[in-house]
Amino acid sequence: MNSQVLQQREIFKLLEPIVEEEGFELVAVELTQVGTRLTLRISADRVGGIMIEHLGQLTRALGPMLDVEEPISGSYQLEVSSPGIDRPLQRKSDFLRFLGYRASIRLEEGPVRRRFKGVMRAMEEGTLKIEVDGELHEIDFDLIEKANLVLDPDEYQLLGTDPPPRIRPDEEIDNDQ
Secondary structure, rough: HHHHHHHHHHHHHHHHHHHHHHOEEEEEEEEEEOOOEEEEEEEOOOOOOOOHHOOOOOOOOHHHHHHHHHHOOOOOOOEOOOOOOOOOOOOHHOOOHHHOEEEEEEEEEOOOOOOOEEEEEEEOOOOEEEEEEEEEEEEEHHHHHEEEEEHHHHHHHOOOOOOOOOOOOOOOEEEOO
């Protein structure tokens, strides 16, 4: 697992209790760098949706803790946003929650095939099973660099329900872990 993914996971663990205390779900933590500019992007959600005032509330709650804990060396910009239609998937529980949904997955450098876009079928013992063009592929969770749901607008609206319904209820989904 590359160091950036590890750092993102550590920051996730650090921020999750504060985000939950504020009444939200921490969806994703992403570190990006364009040139010399480093950005820490925090994505959060809540049942019923998230509004601009909620993003401000979270920014005010997270900023001081990040200043004290300093999980990132040097300067960076903090962005707090909603997950949007291309909702990121970062935890094993995210993959389990959205079994039956389509996802786009990029693996770390190394494997011959690094990109997959298909329906997530199962998450078992740290292995994600994804169906791409009728073929089932097994992916080691620790090799996933980035993953996002692939939704159309109607499917995106369904995410406002808790728990979200399966997109393909007629097809068998393996929820065993």
